[in-house]
Amino acid sequence: MELKKSSRKQLKLRIGISGASGFGKTKSALLLAHGITEDWSKIAVIDSEQSSSSCYSDLGEFNVLELNAPYSPERFIQAIELCEKSGMEVCIIDSISMEWSxxxxxxxxxxxxGGRFQDWAVVTPRHQAFIDKILNATCHIITTARRKTDYSLDVGSNGKTKVVKHGMKEITREGYEYELTVNxxxxxxxxxxxxxxDRTGLWMNRPEFIITQETGKELMHWANSGIPTPKNTLSSEDLEIEELSAKISQAxxxxxxxxxxKQYPEHQEDLKSKYEEQKRKLLNKPNPNTFSKNGHHV
Structure with a gap:
């Protein structure tokens, strides 16, 4: 163990966008992604919403990976890994609600x-592997999530009563937003x-607003204002772990x-999740031919 001075390092963004149907989750995610990378070709949409992203093909030539049922955690993990392998800078998962419900x-x-309480002992690790993949991905991740819908009768400025739609609880496992940089x-x-x-503090005391490309640029500026970790400041043990981690990824x-x-028993526990992730990747090698440009195979 070693006590160090606190500092914020450069990081990959983990962003959530949630809302009821029709509130603009997909378009907001695409505008945000383009603000982050400023290159449509480096954006991939994992589309589990029945080609919802194709409605916005006029925005730019972003990549689309159409994900159909079954929506198991493992299939979402494979899709994220394909985005990483293909050199994507921003991966949009539209939406994570399908992985849950x-x-x-x-x-x-x-x-x-069986629907019993004890059956969650099987399901929870599979869901957690999906969350871990989001948190540890090598690209920026934007997830959208549906919200349960409710309606109310409100009086408009003209004095007339109208029906207003509201988004309520997110349709995913409770507590997901606490893993994010911004929700x-x-x-x-x-x-x-x-x-x-909001871990960034960028929107503290700000009024409600509309997500644009500028929102993504603000987030990217914040993410890049941290301090990169120079290799020569790492201990010999940290360097060995870093080099072993690279070897695992290349296996x-x-x-x-x-x-x-077997060669590095002293680091088995440190890199357990890395070993498991690479094992899953080797056992479930994705097919690059499933990628398409706005719904058209390439």
Missing amino acids: GTGGCLEIHEKL FELINDNHLCKVSK DSIAILLALY
Whole structure:
């Protein structure tokens, strides 16, 4: 163990956008992504919303990976890994609600196991692997999430009563927003949003606003204002772990992965999640031919 001075390092953004249907989650995510990278070709949309992203193909030539049922955690992990492998800088998961409540998602998996409390012991690690992949991905991640919808009768400025749609609880496992850098909550069909979680402090005491490319630029400036970690400031043990981590990522067979595991027993616990991630990747190699440009295969 070593006590160090606190400092903020450069980091990859983990952003959430949630709202009821029709509030503009997908378009907001695309504008935000382009503000972050300023290159449509470096943006990928993992589309589990039945080609919702194709409605915005006029914005630019971003990449689309159409993900159909079953919406198991493992299939979302494979999709993120394909985005990483393809050199994407921003990955939009539209939406993570399908991993939780869609066909073949966590709730259905739990129900098929019997729907008992103890059955979550099987489902929770699978869901957590998906969350860990989001948090540890090598690219910026933007996730959208549906919110349960409710309606109210409100009196407009003209004195007439009208029906207003509201977004309520996010459709994903409770507590997800606490993992994020920022969580934007779209509050109406005019695309206005508020911030329900903000580690950046950029939106403290700000009024409600509309997400644009400038929002992404602000976030990217904040993310890049940290201090990169120079290699020569790392201890010899940290350097060894960093180099071993790179070797694990480059392992192209289970045999090589196992050999590395046995060769460095002192780091087995430190890099356990890295070994498991690479093992999953080797056992479930994604097919690059599934990528398309705005719905058209390349």
